[in-house]
Amino acid sequence: xxxxxxxxxxxxxxxxxxxxxxxxxxxxxxxxxxxxxxxxxxxxxxxxxxxxxxxxxxxxxxxxxxxxxxxxxxxxxxxxxxxxx
Numbered sequence: 001x002x003x004x005x006x007x008x009x010x011x012x013x014x015x016x017x018x019x020x021x022x023x024x025x026x027x028x029x030x031x032x033x034x035x036x037x038x039x040x041x042x043x044x045x046x047x048x049x050x051x052x053x054x055x056x057x058x059x060x061x062x063x064x065x066x067x068x069x070x071x072x073x074x075x076x077x078x079x080x081x082x083x084x085x
Contacts (some may be wrong), residue, residue: 021066028057028066034076039082051083 002008017069031054055076062072 001084021064022072024057024061024064028054028061031057032079035083036080039085044083051079054079 002011030061031050035047035050038044038050058067058072058076061067062069
């Protein structure tokens, strides 16, 4: 455990950021799984709406540095293929 005041603050801030980032990543994963589930059930109308939401969440995660931009693009591309198939 940190002894210096600034190190204690940084450790606390790091823990807060970790929790925040985890929640954003969780939302992103849930949105992707929702799209995949809707596609599996052949509910393409709702899948297209869910895809828009998932796409936004993937872009936001990439913008915040939680995932790489290429990873976000790859996931969006794969989801789009499923929705448009």
